[in-house]
Amino acid sequence: MAASTQFNAGTVRSPFRLQSVSKKSPKPTRISCSAATPAKRYSITLLPGDGIGPEVISIAKNVLKVAGSLEGIEFLFQEMPMGGAALDLTGVPLPDETLSTAKSSDAVLLGAIGGYKWDKNEKHLKPETGLLKLREGLKVFANLRPATVLQQLVDSSTLKKEVAEGVDLMVVRELTGGIYFGKPRGFSTNENGVEIAYNTEVYAAYEIDRIARVAFETARKRHGKLCSVDKANVLEASMFWRKRVTEIATEYPDVELSHMYVDNAAMQLVRNPKQFDTIVTNNIFGDILSDEASMITGSIGMLPSASLGESGPGLFEPIHGSAPDIAGQDKANPLATVLSAAMLLKYGLGEENAAKRIENAVLDALNRGFRTGDIYSPGNKLVGCKEMGEEVLKSVSSQVPSAVLN
Numbered sequence: 001m002a003a004s005t006q007f008n009a010g011t012v013r014s015p016f017r018l019q020s021v022s023k024k025s026p027k028p029t030r031i032s033c034s035a036a037t038p039a040k041r042y043s044i045t046l047l048p049g050d051g052i053g054p055e056v057i058s059i060a061k062n063v064l065k066v067a068g069s070l071e072g073i074e075f076l077f078q079e080m081p082m083g084g085a086a087l088d089l090t091g092v093p094l095p096d097e098t099l100s101t102a103k104s105s106d107a108v109l110l111g112a113i114g115g116y117k118w119d120k121n122e123k124h125l126k127p128e129t130g131l132l133k134l135r136e137g138l139k140v141f142a143n144l145r146p147a148t149v150l151q152q153l154v155d156s157s158t159l160k161k162e163v164a165e166g167v168d169l170m171v172v173r174e175l176t177g178g179i180y181f182g183k184p185r186g187f188s189t190n191e192n193g194v195e196i197a198y199n200t201e202v203y204a205a206y207e208i209d210r211i212a213r214v215a216f217e218t219a220r221k222r223h224g225k226l227c228s229v230d231k232a233n234v235l236e237a238s239m240f241w242r243k244r245v246t247e248i249a250t251e252y253p254d255v256e257l258s259h260m261y262v263d264n265a266a267m268q269l270v271r272n273p274k275q276f277d278t279i280v281t282n283n284i285f286g287d288i289l290s291d292e293a294s295m296i297t298g299s300i301g302m303l304p305s306a307s308l309g310e311s312g313p314g315l316f317e318p319i320h321g322s323a324p325d326i327a328g329q330d331k332a333n334p335l336a337t338v339l340s341a342a343m344l345l346k347y348g349l350g351e352e353n354a355a356k357r358i359e360n361a362v363l364d365a366l367n368r369g370f371r372t373g374d375i376y377s378p379g380n381k382l383v384g385c386k387e388m389g390e391e392v393l394k395s396v397s398s399q400v401p402s403a404v405l406n
């Protein structure tokens, strides 16, 4: 099978709509003669966050602006503090104003949060706690993490070419439940006076059913194969997960369902990743497996994500973190965030043409040989974060506005 030369089923084909387009979104009106006349306006909350977050968000913002303008779309951006940046500014990792602004916007684009400076903070004062509260506050339970090996980047994968080539999978991660949110949790001492810490993996039937349906819908629009990953040989919550997913499968007779234990799935992902089409799994397994899947594609710096709920704005973010080891050095790969902006357009706003413009621009910059350090291979041009952003921007800017095409 040939490797992908474009973002196909994994990234650009919308598997379903979770009604994440805000009710506030205006009805499209006719574009007259100039792309400079905005026909549609959307409010976007930008959360640059920490580390490389601000570097990659400023690039994604510019790319969004240009891609939107070519489709007669205007964005009203509102930048808000989040994570460590918010802690320094306000004393909390997710200020009320940040959450309310995010909730009332049409979509939210996040860079990354976290860093050494706040690592020893108490739990409620950690940047990561802010991110979990944001996901909970926006009720974005379905996290789509596509991993597609692009032909241009086959040599960047740490796997052998014949193993990586052609990989195109989608991890559907449950995002607002499981051990991340389960109670009881905490630190204590046991009956022998020994210090302990504990968390609870808990899932209600409705939480499994709704993520399973998203996954079946996703698989149905891709290659019709869904693998549910759990630890049902050991954990009660996983036994229940498997039972519910199997029940929901009766609603999707056209989708081939299989089950796999998470330890095997971790192994199979590097042994033969092409066996996977769509994977559905719980919050913590999804976190780990999607990072693993990212390396098949070349770098975690390439992987975008979309987090969607039943209604309200979606949250779009690269799957990587704040990368404190390279922050402020112009070394970050901005493409995961740029592609998250494309997912925002596609899944969040239903603006597929503008999304396609961004994806094409990313491919064009790669085709012209530009590579940040994480995806560099000999024969290409090594660039920093800013220059990669400029090259993507150049590609978008050179595209013909839709008003001229129509």
Ligand SMILES: NC(=O)c1ccc[n+]([C@@H]2O[C@H](COP(=O)([O-])OP(=O)(O)OC[C@H]3O[C@@H](n4cnc5c(N)ncnc54)[C@H](O)[C@@H]3O)[C@@H](O)[C@H]2O)c1
Residues within 6 Å of the ligand: 052, 111, 112, 113, 114, 115, 116, 128, 131, 300, 301, 302, 317, 318, 319, 320, 321, 322, 323, 324, 325, 326, 331, 332, 333, 334, 336, 374
């Ligand atoms: N969604 C988020 O905001 C998010 C996700 C993961 C981790 N974090 C936080 O980020 C901080 C650092 O975590 P970590 O080091 O485990 O994970 P990380 O993803 O930040 O970094 C892991 C490795 O990948 C590299 N990397 C990550 N993104 C890159 C990019 N765009 N371009 C090039 N290289 C990139 C880093 O340099 C590092 O070597 C922690 O505080 C963690 O909690 C935040």
Ligand SMILES: CC(C)[C@H](C(=O)O)[C@@H](O)C(=O)O
Residues within 6 Å of the ligand: 114, 128, 129, 131, 132, 287, 319
């Ligand atoms: C930073 C952390 C809370 C987060 C998670 O575990 O979900 C991160 O690893 C991610 O994948 O976005």
